[in-house]
Amino acid sequence: MQSAPRRVADGIGFWGVVTKVASGSLSLFGLRFSYKITATILVLVIFASAVIAVLAWHKYKSILDALVVSRLEVTAGHLQNGIQAPLRLGLSLSDVRTMQEQIDRTLGQDRMITAIHVFETAPERRMVYGAGHGAAGEGAVPQPWADAVAAGSGGRFWRSTAEGGQVLGVTLVDRLEQPVGGIAVVYSTAYVDTRIAAMTTSLTDYVIIASGAAAGLGFLAVQILFRPVSKRLKWLARFAGSSGDAEAAGPRPAGTGDALSAAMEQEYGRFDAAVREAETALGDLETLVQTTDARSRAS
Amino acid sequence: MSAKPSEDMDFGHVRRRIILVSGAMVVIAALTVLLLTLRAFERDLLPEVDAKTQAVATALSSTFQQALDLGIPLDQLIGVDLVLDEVLAGNPEIGYLAVTTLDGTAVFLRGPNAADVKPTMGLAGVDGARERSVMLQSNGEAVGRLRVGMAKDFVRRSMTDIILDLAVVLMVSLLATFELLMFFINRSLSGPLTLAMRTMRRGARGDFSHITGIRSGDEVGTLITTIDARVTALNERFRDVMARVGQGAAAGGAAVSAAMDRLRTYSFAEDDRPKPFQMQVLTDVRMPLLLYVLAGEMSRSFFPNFVKDLYTPIPGLSYEAVLGLPISAFMFFMASATPVSGGWADRIGGRRLFLLSLIPTLVGLLGTGFAQTFGQLITFWSLNAIGYAMATIACQSRIAEMTTGENRAQGMAVFVTAIMVAAICGTSFGGVIADRIGFRATFIVSAAMVLLSGLIVAYVFVPKQTKEQVARVPLMQALKRVSTNFRFGVLMVLGAVPAKLILTGFLFYMIPLYLAELGNNQSSIGRQMMVYFAIMIIMSPLFARLADQRGWRGGLVVLGGVVAGIGAAAIPFLGGGELGVLLAVITLGLGHALGTAPLIAMIPEVCAEEVKELGQTALLGILRVVERVGSVLGPLAAASLATLYGYETAAQIIGAIVAGSAVLLWLLLLLGRASASKTPVVDEA
Numbered sequence A: 001m002q003s004a005p006r007r008v009a010d011g012i013g014f015w016g017v018v019t020k021v022a023s024g025s026l027s028l029f030g031l032r033f034s035y036k037i038t039a040t041i042l043v044l045v046i047f048a049s050a051v052i053a054v055l056a057w058h059k060y061k062s063i064l065d066a067l068v069v070s071r072l073e074v075t076a077g078h079l080q081n082g083i084q085a086p087l088r089l090g091l092s093l094s095d096v097r098t099m100q101e102q103i104d105r106t107l108g109q110d111r112m113i114t115a116i117h118v119f120e121t122a123p124e125r126r127m128v129y130g131a132g133h134g135a136a137g138e139g140a141v142p143q144p145w146a147d148a149v150a151a152g153s154g155g156r157f158w159r160s161t162a163e164g165g166q167v168l169g170v171t172l173v174d175r176l177e178q179p180v181g182g183i184a185v186v187y188s189t190a191y192v193d194t195r196i197a198a199m200t201t202s203l204t205d206y207v208i209i210a211s212g213a214a215a216g217l218g219f220l221a222v223q224i225l226f227r228p229v230s231k232r233l234k235w236l237a238r239f240a241g242s243s244g245d246a247e248a249a250g251p252r253p254a255g256t257g258d259a260l261s262a263a264m265e266q267e268y269g270r271f272d273a274a275v276r277e278a279e280t281a282l283g284d285l286e287t288l289v290q291t292t293d294a295r296s297r298a299s
Numbered sequence B: 001m002s003a004k005p006s007e008d009m010d011f012g013h014v015r016r017r018i019i020l021v022s023g024a025m026v027v028i029a030a031l032t033v034l035l036l037t038l039r040a041f042e043r044d045l046l047p048e049v050d051a052k053t054q055a056v057a058t059a060l061s062s063t064f065q066q067a068l069d070l071g072i073p074l075d076q077l078i079g080v081d082l083v084l085d086e087v088l089a090g091n092p093e094i095g096y097l098a099v100t101t102l103d104g105t106a107v108f109l110r111g112p113n114a115a116d117v118k119p120t121m122g123l124a125g126v127d128g129a130r131e132r133s134v135m136l137q138s139n140g141e142a143v144g145r146l147r148v149g150m151a152k153d154f155v156r157r158s159m160t161d162i163i164l165d166l167a168v169v170l171m172v173s174l175l176a177t178f179e180l181l182m183f184f185i186n187r188s189l190s191g192p193l194t195l196a197m198r199t200m201r202r203g204a205r206g207d208f209s210h211i212t213g214i215r216s217g218d219e220v221g222t223l224i225t226t227i228d229a230r231v232t233a234l235n236e237r238f239r240d241v242m243a244r245v246g247q248g249a250a251a252g253g254a255a256v257s258a259a260m261d262r263l264r265t266y267s268f269a270e271d272d273r274p275k276p277f278q279m280q281v282l283t284d285v286r287m288p289l290l291l292y293v294l295a296g297e298m299s300r301s302f303f304p305n306f307v308k309d310l311y312t313p314i315p316g317l318s319y320e321a322v323l324g325l326p327i328s329a330f331m332f333f334m335a336s337a338t339p340v341s342g343g344w345a346d347r348i349g350g351r352r353l354f355l356l357s358l359i360p361t362l363v364g365l366l367g368t369g370f371a372q373t374f375g376q377l378i379t380f381w382s383l384n385a386i387g388y389a390m391a392t393i394a395c396q397s398r399i400a401e402m403t404t405g406e407n408r409a410q411g412m413a414v415f416v417t418a419i420m421v422a423a424i425c426g427t428s429f430g431g432v433i434a435d436r437i438g439f440r441a442t443f444i445v446s447a448a449m450v451l452l453s454g455l456i457v458a459y460v461f462v463p464k465q466t467k468e469q470v471a472r473v474p475l476m477q478a479l480k481r482v483s484t485n486f487r488f489g490v491l492m493v494l495g496a497v498p499a500k501l502i503l504t505g506f507l508f509y510m511i512p513l514y515l516a517e518l519g520n521n522q523s524s525i526g527r528q529m530m531v532y533f534a535i536m537i538i539m540s541p542l543f544a545r546l547a548d549q550r551g552w553r554g555g556l557v558v559l560g561g562v563v564a565g566i567g568a569a570a571i572p573f574l575g576g577g578e579l580g581v582l583l584a585v586i587t588l589g590l591g592h593a594l595g596t597a598p599l600i601a602m603i604p605e606v607c608a609e610e611v612k613e614l615g616q617t618a619l620l621g622i623l624r625v626v627e628r629v630g631s632v633l634g635p636l637a638a639a640s641l642a643t644l645y646g647y648e649t650a651a652q653i654i655g656a657i658v659a660g661s662a663v664l665l666w667l668l669l670l671l672g673r674a675s676a677s678k679t680p681v682v683d684e685a
Helices: A033-088 A098-109 A143-151 A190-241 A259-298 B012-069 B080-090 B154-204 B219-263 B286-297 B303-309 B319-370 B374-402 B408-437 B439-460 B475-483 B486-517 B522-550 B553-569 B577-606 B608-614 B616-645 B647-676
Strands: A113-120 A126-132 A157-162 A165-173 A179-187 B094-101 B106-110 B131-138 B141-150
Touching (some): A033 A098, A033 A113, A098 A113, A098 A126, A143 A157, A143 A179, A259 B219, B012 B094, B012 B141, B080 B094, B286 B408, B319 B374, B319 B616, B374 B616, B408 B577, B475 B616, B486 B522, B486 B577, B522 B553, B522 B577, B553 B647, B577 B616, B577 B647, B616 B647
Antiparallel strands (some): A157 A165, B094 B106, B094 B141
């Protein structure tokens, strides 16, 4: 038997960190090579699937947001069309009597919309019509809305926030194309959030399903492809461990036909022969030294 | 089936199998997720499009209703086509808009799918396409219907866009997967087996002075442990015997001397125990470099917006100029630190320089993330630039340490591809992560990745054994020294500078603007630009191998310049528009894949004398500085030319300059070779 190897300094093997096979010390547990490959494949498929899922989630979110906002723009634009013509004729907002009925009807048609406000910024800042949460007259026109109207032109959409959700607004102008007020459509993001949460759950499920299936397939493929190599290497390790005694190493794996392990075996044969020769040379010298020592003691 | 004569084994077939199986599984998993996702998208988004169609129908019907309420008959409405076209233009998800009589006869009909509308079409529409309709009334009586049909290819169009985007993601994932796999294979299989083979071959020749030094619990590890144990035991036995011989050798006489002579044919460890081999794998550089650059690139997509948050007016500078300051400062400090880092790398080695670079990088990234003022932002971002210069030069230095003239181009291709993969992945992932956790937290994630890259370097980079005796030469003096080297000069001016000029001027600056002008969206522009990176990543190692095997480095640099320039120069002849741009991007990618790594690899050869004086990495640092000149000139030249002549002509001019420079480089290298042949200077161009 060979003596046990001493602690090897500067041992390297990055993968050892992952498999608890620390360099420079004995492994806590040894993983077969094929298991390591399978574990790597599992990590990779989870990584790739998760990346696709994350980016798909963002794509879904952007499309959904765009669709929802464009739908609200249609609604806000529709309301604006109804009121802009009288304003251009010189009427004031409070003169457009049909507006209240129209915003009530619009509010009832879209569950996402929580409130609609029609407000004036000139000549004075006030709420004129309203429906839903915080209807007209219940509050002052928020400063950001007034700023957005002042900065905009007729028909231009703007975004803001309000109690109860997000705001999509549109600026109203008078016959001189001067901003005089706006329409603020307040909508809840709860609907979009719910849809996105549902999609998140679905995508997580898909990642688990796809990763599990691919890892399972990968495990089978690895077992089929690497089993011969693994067997040959294990036999070679036993062969090496038994000081090159092929019988002690057990039956040689047949039919593997693997060039790598065949080359390793051939190389080990040469190495083993050289080691034996060196051992013989050392043994001869040891015998001579022992003989010399014995003679010295005797004399 | 004999082993190869060299000490290193060819593990190509095992590597191929692992890559094949892993790649196939990744593709299967990714495609499964992709298909399931597309189904979910279709299921979820169709009702939303339907709701949008309903909103359009309601809004538009009120316009018609106003006219009908005035008593105008339905078929005598004026300007209806204009109104319908306006609505169609603003709503791509609508396939047709129709105003029909009650019996379904179309009075007005517009839209891309207008031909599909049947007179008696029901609510389901044609081909399953959804339709929404609103009744139109006059004096309380129904007179017709407004029908709004969803574009039958809208979902398909949206899905195509999504599929193209996700295909890019899949490619990025595969690239990252490949990097991880190569690292795994090299560290756990080919590296250990190569060392085992090396130990056995040395042993077979009687050299027992080295062991593999690797411990692992798998089959490879068991075999290696056994080999190491035999070599170690032999050395211990030798030491014991020699100790005893030393005590009584004099009395041994001729027999002992003869036995000693026999043992002298073997080599044993000089000190107590056999030395472990150092596993040096070129691809070891790739993983930490990839992580490091990835960390830096993560902020690329949102950095301008992040800067806006901290914007402070600076007297005399416009808003845009102030926003550009942090990026300019980054470039300035990176360019300044590069040559200095080159000198350090030659003295302290790539490993220590990389570990040192962690200090400015981590402080810089975390400081940037927590910056509260514009001044702090610029300071920390500049510190990060210094770290970036140190780390990238450290990796180049590491590659230079590990390569010889025979494989230097391949080594540099490792560097180039790692940077490219990081650039692609970082920009994609950075935006996603920032969107989820915010700008500031993303910098912390980047810092964690940098730390991880440092840990890998500390673990896998072997410390430099001997320090080169290289004089500390200031940059200007070094530049002066190399400026007398004619071939280095022409290589820089006609090879390195034009390569960066066309990269930043044409690809980074002009193509996004030109494609946007042609009506392409950001995703489409990104996809076209990504073709360049994909070609670089795939082709660069192949051409680098060719350069090393055939010694065609100079030729490939010249050919690369010509190919890179010719595509841009020929845009109008390649069909112009998107197709012309795509072909130009492909030729640019091919050209740079041909020339980038060979150009870097040529430096130590055309500067054989200077390398001895200044150090190899210092010269690579000079190359980086010279390249920055091209990077700065590129956008400036492109912007000026595009303003004067338009994008296509500007691209032609830049392409012609680059291709012409390459031809001139060829002629001057030939001239240089002719004169160099009179003196004993290494030459291969």
